Amino acid sequence: MNCVLGSDNILNDTVLYRVIYEAVGNVLPCGLSYVVAGLAMMMILVNGVLVGAGLFSWVERRLIGRFHNRIGPNRWGPFGLLQPMADLVKLLTKEDLTPKSADRLLFAIVPVAMLAPVILTMAVVPFAKDTALANLNVGVLYILAVTSITSVAIFMAGWASDNRYAMFGASRGVAVLISYEVPVVMSLLGVVLLAGSMSLDDVVSAQNVPFLLVQPMAFFVFLAGISAELNRTPFDLAEAESELIAGFHTEYSGVKFALIQAAEFGAVLTSSAVIVTLFLSGWSGPFSEYFGWAWFLLKIGVLAFMFSWVRATLPRLRIDQLLAFAWKFLLPLSIINLFATALEVYFLRDDAGTLATSDLWVMAGINFGVAFACLIIFGTLIKEKVRPARLITGDTLSAVEAD
Amino acid sequence: MYGINMAKGFLVTLKNFTKKPFTVQYPEERVKQHPRFRGEEFVWYEERCTGCASCAKYCPLGIIEIVTTPSETAPAQGDKYRLELFDISINRCMFCGLCVEACPYDALYMGSGFEQGQYSRKEMVIDIDHLRQADKHPSTFFRPQLEETGYDPRGGRPLHWQDVGREGWQWHQREKMGMRIDRPVPADLIPSDPPVDSSFVEDSPALSASKIEGDAE
Numbered sequence: 001m002n003c004v005l006g007s008d009n010i011l012n013d014t015v016l017y018r019v020i021y022e023a024v025g026n027v028l029p030c031g032l033s034y035v036v037a038g039l040a041m042m043m044i045l046v047n048g049v050l051v052g053a054g055l056f057s058w059v060e061r062r063l064i065g066r067f068h069n070r071i072g073p074n075r076w077g078p079f080g081l082l083q084p085m086a087d088l089v090k091l092l093t094k095e096d097l098t099p100k101s102a103d104r105l106l107f108a109i110v111p112v113a114m115l116a117p118v119i120l121t122m123a124v125v126p127f128a129k130d131t132a133l134a135n136l137n138v139g140v141l142y143i144l145a146v147t148s149i150t151s152v153a154i155f156m157a158g159w160a161s162d163n164r165y166a167m168f169g170a171s172r173g174v175a176v177l178i179s180y181e182v183p184v185v186m187s188l189l190g191v192v193l194l195a196g197s198m199s200l201d202d203v204v205s206a207q208n209v210p211f212l213l214v215q216p217m218a219f220f221v222f223l224a225g226i227s228a229e230l231n232r233t234p235f236d237l238a239e240a241e242s243e244l245i246a247g248f249h250t251e252y253s254g255v256k257f258a259l260i261q262a263a264e265f266g267a268v269l270t271s272s273a274v275i276v277t278l279f280l281s282g283w284s285g286p287f288s289e290y291f292g293w294a295w296f297l298l299k300i301g302v303l304a305f306m307f308s309w310v311r312a313t314l315p316r317l318r319i320d321q322l323l324a325f326a327w328k329f330l331l332p333l334s335i336i337n338l339f340a341t342a343l344e345v346y347f348l349r350d351d352a353g354t355l356a357t358s359d360l361w362v363m364a365g366i367n368f369g370v371a372f373a374c375l376i377i378f379g380t381l382i383k384e385k386v387r388p389a390r391l392i393t394g395d396t397l398s399a400v401e402a403d
Numbered sequence: 404m405y406g407i408n409m410a411k412g413f414l415v416t417l418k419n420f421t422k423k424p425f426t427v428q429y430p431e432e433r434v435k436q437h438p439r440f441r442g443e444e445f446v447w448y449e450e451r452c453t454g455c456a457s458c459a460k461y462c463p464l465g466i467i468e469i470v471t472t473p474s475e476t477a478p479a480q481g482d483k484y485r486l487e488l489f490d491i492s493i494n495r496c497m498f499c500g501l502c503v504e505a506c507p508y509d510a511l512y513m514g515s516g517f518e519q520g521q522y523s524r525k526e527m528v529i530d531i532d533h534l535r536q537a538d539k540h541p542s543t544f545f546r547p548q549l550e551e552t553g554y555d556p557r558g559g560r561p562l563h564w565q566d567v568g569r570e571g572w573q574w575h576q577r578e579k580m581g582m583r584i585d586r587p588v589p590a591d592l593i594p595s596d597p598p599v600d601s602s603f604v605e606d607s608p609a610l611s612a613s614k615i616e617g618d619a620e
Contacts, residue, residue, distance in 0.1 A: 065424070066420050067416045067417075069425045309413065312416050
């Protein structure tokens with residue numbers, strides 16, 4: 001036992017890292033084994049996310065097939081499990097095209113810039129007891145910061161492609177991402193208020209009652225916002241394959257396209273992991289001391305099923321409807337939720353600033369009432385705005401011309 | 404309430420999720436096909452064919468080509484022509500089935516297949532050897548005698564020429580052996596005397612018979 005991590009090192013909380021570090025430390029000098037253990041963790045993380053993305057692409061195609069009353073890919077391997085491999089081989093053997101007038105450097109960076117935030121997000125998510133790669137004390141902020149890199153990558157893709165469809169998709173994507181970042185952050189503030197910490201480990205341990213029950217409105221807003229940020233139906237305006245050929249990744253082919261697809265499918269998994277951690281009490285559950293990872297995977301599976309369900313059901317929104325949904329519906333909801341949560345925390349917490357489990361149940365009751373009231377109020381407000389489309393007649397045309 | 408119709412949509416897809424898939428895994432399984440399906444791969448029974456070329460005459464596209472030579476024995480005595488050539492260029496066939504309707508001896512049947520895709524037009528001419536060797540899965544199109552037995556073209560059992568005709572197969576066998584056939588003629592079809600009256604007003608044989616008797620008196 002040559003090398004021992006200092007207790008002030010944040011990596012000391014990660015069991016797997018410590019084990020690898022101490023094992024390698026018997027052979028190598030401490031400084032080098034520090035790096036080697038880090039590389040090993042990175043390998044696990046990157047491969048975990050990529051394999052998960054491949055597996056999820058199969059799962060989602062099968063699920064959507066069943067939702068559409070089809071079977072889905074089942075030809076290659078048992079139940080079609082090797083379909084992602086076949087897709088990957090196909091994409092790797094295709095020609096990797098770059099448009100003549102493209103910005104070659106930016107064009108080549110984009111797939112990496114899309115994939116990196118997806119993998120980086122997983123670094124702070126605890127998938128079992130003491131297994132987050134880095135137990136940051138600003139974990140929630142870190143996630144928000146890292147995931148917003150995606151908008152830059154999307155705009156880079158659109159700009160570097162020198163293709164107007166790609167540019168359309170990119171500008172739409174950026175508009176959506178900027179709009180939905182606001183309600184997402186606002187809804188996360190309620191969770192942070194309840195947990196009293198931004199560290200994801202603390203958020204998990206604070207969930208004696210899953211925050212899904214305590215913060216139903218925040219969960220809904222976060223879910224809608226995150227599926228908009230993932231560019232998934234019904235918010236997939238950046239790709240919109242029936243309107244803009246493939247949106248921002250129109251010009252991408254071969255390996256780069258494979259990486260972008262892997263990033264999109266992996267993003268669903270990492271977002272599910274974040275939602276599980278923040279709202280569904282993470283890895284905790286019965287026997288979570290040893291089977292925390294199983295609970296975590298189970299909850300991710302449920303969320304991934306839900307994402308596929310939404311994708312199979314809802315049609316795409318128009319861009320103005322999409323932005324209106326963010327600014328007129330989700331943002332007020334998240335503000336009301338934050339306000340209600342802040343009041344409840346102010347009145348219910350004890351002198352040490354902590355909340356008892358019974359207080360959480362009281363808050364759950366109140367918040368469900370608030371959510372129901374908001375749903376009805378906003379429903380009627382939005383309903384009044386909807387008018388039947390008017391026929392364009394000569395009168396209306398002349399009136400427009402007069403204006 | 405806001406979102407109630409969205410919830411209904413989710414229920415619709417969930418209902419589909421629990422149903423059995425609609426997909427038919429084609430190369431392994433097939434859609435159950437109607438027995439009267441007019442498919443490719445014409446079924447031809449050489450034992451029944453006399454080489455009369457009715458099918459070729461009735462074909463609206465003229466894609467059936469038949470060349471025959473008279474056989475050694477006289478055709479008038481029940482022997483048939485020998486077929487030199489029987490080509491169906493199926494690439495122009497529209498599967499109207501008129502050739503099958505025209506065949507007087509139930510020798511030509513529509514097939515039941517649909518997998519005769521080829522890479523060139525030349526390969527789509529079905530010649531006489533092909534017709535001889537092909538599996539006999541006749542469609543029941545215009546062949547009510549096959550439908551009455553409940554035969555299914557995709558049932559797997561090919562039909563022998565003795566099973567498919569409208570009349571008993573012994574009739575053909577005896578004909579092939581060169582025998583003269585005494586066909587049993589129903590008694591009411593035999594005219595007792597040639598009709599004398601040329602007005603064609605009375606068409607009942609009983610009436611005309613009594614009239615003839617009256618004339619004789």
